[in-house]
Amino acid sequence: MDFKDYYKTLDVATDADLKTIKTAYRRLARKYHPDVSTEHDAEKQFKEVSEAYEVLSDDKKRAEYDELRQYGRSGQSFEPPPGWQRSGRQENQSSGNADFSDFFENIFGGGRFHQNAGTGGQAFDGSEDFGSSRGRDIEVEWPLLLEETLSDESRSIEYHLPHYSETGRQPDIRKSLKVKIPAGVADGERIRIKGQGAPGFGNGPAGDLYLRVRLVPHPLFDVSGHDLTITVPVTPWEAALGTSITVPTLTGKISLKLAANSQSGQRLRIKERGLKTKTGHGDLFALLKVVMPPSTDNETRELWQTLASKAGFNPRKDWEV
Amino acid sequence: MHTEYIVSLRLVDACHALELTSPQVLEIVAHGIVAPTGETPEDWLFDLQMISTAKRALRLQRDLQLEWSAVALVLELIEERDRLRDENITLRRRLQRFLHD
Numbered sequence: 001m002d003f004k005d006y007y008k009t010l011d012v013a014t015d016a017d018l019k020t021i022k023t024a025y026r027r028l029a030r031k032y033h034p035d036v037s038t039e040h041d042a043e044k045q046f047k048e049v050s051e052a053y054e055v056l057s058d059d060k061k062r063a064e065y066d067e068l069r070q071y072g073r074s075g076q077s078f079e080p081p082p083g084w085q086r087s088g089r090q091e092n093q094s095s096g097n098a099d100f101s102d103f104f105e106n107i108f109g110g111g112r113f114h115q116n117a118g119t120g121g122q123a124f125d126g127s128e129d130f131g132s133s134r135g136r137d138i139e140v141e142w143p144l145l146l147e148e149t150l151s152d153e154s155r156s157i158e159y160h161l162p163h164y165s166e167t168g169r170q171p172d173i174r175k176s177l178k179v180k181i182p183a184g185v186a187d188g189e190r191i192r193i194k195g196q197g198a199p200g201f202g203n204g205p206a207g208d209l210y211l212r213v214r215l216v217p218h219p220l221f222d223v224s225g226h227d228l229t230i231t232v233p234v235t236p237w238e239a240a241l242g243t244s245i246t247v248p249t250l251t252g253k254i255s256l257k258l259a260a261n262s263q264s265g266q267r268l269r270i271k272e273r274g275l276k277t278k279t280g281h282g283d284l285f286a287l288l289k290v291v292m293p294p295s296t297d298n299e300t301r302e303l304w305q306t307l308a309s310k311a312g313f314n315p316r317k318d319w320e321v
Numbered sequence: 322m323h324t325e326y327i328v329s330l331r332l333v334d335a336c337h338a339l340e341l342t343s344p345q346v347l348e349i350v351a352h353g354i355v356a357p358t359g360e361t362p363e364d365w366l367f368d369l370q371m372i373s374t375a376k377r378a379l380r381l382q383r384d385l386q387l388e389w390s391a392v393a394l395v396l397e398l399i400e401e402r403d404r405l406r407d408e409n410i411t412l413r414r415r416l417q418r419f420l421h422d
Contacts, residue, residue: 029384035377036385036399050384137338190369192338208338210373222415231418265419289419 001102003072006052006065014066018057025053051100061108068107078103099162132202136162142179142191142211146218146228147250149185149275154178157211161198173199179211184278187215187223220248226275226282229267233291234258247286249273256286264290329366332357338372339379346375352389354378354396 007014010024031037032045039045055061072078140159148155157179160172177196185191190210197207221228232247242260246253249270256268266288274282296304314320330338335357336346347362349355355375357365367375374396382392 026386033381033384035380036395046384134337134340190373192369192372210369217414222411222418224411229415231415287415287419 001078001106003076003078004048004051004101004103005069005072006055009048009052010056012056014069016056021053021056025049025057029053047099048101051104054100055104055108064107080107132204133200134204135198135200135207137207137210138197139190139210139212141214143214143216144181144185145216146221146223146275149181149215150250151181154180159209163199164201177209183276184226185213185276186226187213189213221250221284223275226277227285228274228282229285229287231289232256232286233289234262236290236292238262239264239288239290249284250275258288262288264288329368330372332362332365332367335365335367335372335375339375341379348389349375349378352393354389354393 007016010016010021010028012020012024016024028049029046032039032042032049034043034046037046055065068080071081138159138161140157142157144155155178156176158174158176160174163170163173175196177193179191179193182191190212193209193211195206196209199206215223221230228250230247230249232245234243234245238245238258239262240260242262243258245256245258247256247270250273254270254273256270258268268286268288270284270286272281273284276282293300332343332346336343339346341349343362350357350365355367355371355378357367357371359365378389378392378396381387381395382389385395387395
């Protein structure tokens, strides 16, 4: 296991008083809290900060840590000195969801198990004894392709569950589950599956699994609620004269009638070709984008010139007042 | 494998899911952090979004040592920020398709 320099993590001096440690923790917790921060490694950073605070804010743990600190260097492999014995399981203050490091688990022993048992006992009706506690709820991101949300098939998901025993943290349990995608599922929605979270301890029941749906960006379609938008390139003459064009949808191609004098940026609604809702389907919107040909030959240029002289259209007329 | 979906929870189940006592959940509701449907606590129904919001509120209250009223404000601001960020991503993507595809 690697040694953790908790003073460095909180950016405080080794003789910092509790008030300084608290202030440093509050500042870093605001910066890295996963519910607030937009930094990419916020969760990892927050766990480090929480772990450091857990130790340095507790006199007993801090004294024990200070004793060991003389044998370790930050980030380097660490073994307690010969003859050292941990003082036994300690009361851990923070009931956070942080999974603390191997270093913490080895030095302060069985922390997670103890925390879970404590909060579990409080959460329920008080009838549970210390040796039984409910397993943790697990939240897993569930990326779904738009096409998959239309399917009635079940989809496999794999996830890892933290596992603790009386002796501390054990290797994660790898789980695989087949889940039917609920109709009308939306981006950011959560699905709760009972009893598929972390195993309970003793006679405690397993926690639940929360799947947080993330719709994977599609190369053609943009999502807004249950509606889809596709940007449809059209030629100037198609926009001017009107035509029928073939447009892809999530379930195959359809023919779309374009009226004469259509405008770039105009949205055409195609009913019930969007994503599934709880009761039906959203709509698909075709957003027209008039595209000029990349180059013109002499003959085409002459045709444009004829049009220019006859059309008498000036889109900047308002500026001339 | 059999899977059991849960769409809404009564107060007692919400307490289990949140690992809180009823008075603690009542306090979260009293601060308007979540608004279960139903007139009285016996009739309340919490959807999964509410459970998720309440969990987030608990983490913020505990980790940042905030008052409940501050938690409610922080949650509102985070929600607004996330909504604006999502909208920005969508509009940027749409603009990109319009300008460059």
